[in-house]
Structure formats: structure tokens, C-alpha cells
Amino acid sequence: TQLLEQSPQFLSIQEGENLTVYCNSSSVFSSLQWYRQEPGEGPVLLVTVVTGGEVKKLKRLTFQFGDARKDSSLHITAAQPGDTGLYLCAGGESGGGADGLTFGKGTHLIIQP
């Protein structure tokens, strides 16, 4: 069974600060996705990375897939209260299909104004 561990589990910082959250595994994934979930809603896909070493930017969010495709990080620059939410990473196995997605338990992020 493939496992994804996310750290930290909880993070509370002030508006304007930078932060990085991590998603680690001992297994290799063919792809890695990041989702954000707000209270009372389902997760929303932010990005998919598929190539080892790949870096993608989404405004103030920077996502990186590890060279060995076992880990990923999400860096937020100048965090804003609207970034508050549960950030989930999900690893995909080769061949696609929903069975290939393994979710981490998430990082609860609170940005205080």
C-alpha cells in the first residue's frame, strides 16, 4: 500500500509570510496532484505534476515534484487569508484511473489577517 505523508499537519501564520508544505512517500508516483479544500466543500484541483523535478507556478503558489517522483512541495509566497484551507496531495500510479490516486491526510493552513 502506497502512503503519502504530509507535513506539517497544522500551520497557522500571519498574512504576508511565506510557507512551504511537504508531501513525502517511500513510493514512486507517476504523477502528483495538489488540491485545496475549504470547509463544507469538496477538494478543488490546483495542479498536476508528472515529470521528476518539474516546477509549476500558479500565481503565488509554487509546486515542485521531486527528482525521484517520491515527494512534492507547495510553497506559498506572501500568504493571504484567502489561502486558508486544507491542502491535500494525491499520488497517481501509472496507467491512470481513480484507483491510482492515493491521498495524504492534508495540511490544515490558517492565514491570520
Add this chain to the structure above:
Amino acid sequence: KAGVTQTPRYLIKTRGQQVTLSCSPISGHRSVSWYQQTPGQGLQFLFEYFSETQRNKGNFPGRFSGRQFSNSRSEMNVSTLELGDSALYLCASSLVSAGVAEQFFGPGTRLTVL
């Protein structure tokens, strides 16, 4: 394009009862997956349906079942409810792109078992 819809949004049941949850995927998506989300276990995969066939199943007891209709709408059923079944049940439709299943989630059904 309309997103994934789930009904009902909230449900309260008692132990021993059964429940049916409904999910309508994004138009054109043929794959529907179901997940259970709890604070302790996070998001756990229940099963996936594609073209009315269960393609994959997670590690849940047989009390959890599902089906998919010809219009891709899906239902999941939980029989003989237990207190531990209280959770947010999420449905996601997917469009496999380049071998990567990108999941588009609905808002979920919050099930409380008393």
C-alpha cells in the same frame, strides 16, 4: 459547464438503517469515484465506476456498494449503518488525460449516524 453535484448535502440516520447517496458527474465524464473523508483517516477511496462497471474498489466492507447508470450518474449505498460511518462522502468525476486521472469533486454529503 456545470460541476459535480451531490444530493443530499446533509443526512442524519440511526444505526442499522441504510442510506443512498447520489452523484451527477460533469457532463462528458464517464468515470465516477467515491471517497469517504473523516478527520482521523483523511480521504479514503471507496470505489470507481466507469461505463456502468465497477472498475476498482477500496478496502471497505461489503455494506458499502454502488452503481452507475447509463447517463453516468452514480449512487452509493451503505447498509446497516454504524456510528463509524459518520463522514463526508465525496464523489468525483474524472477525465483521464495523458494517463493521469484528475479528479473533480462535488461538495459532498455529510452523513451523521446516531
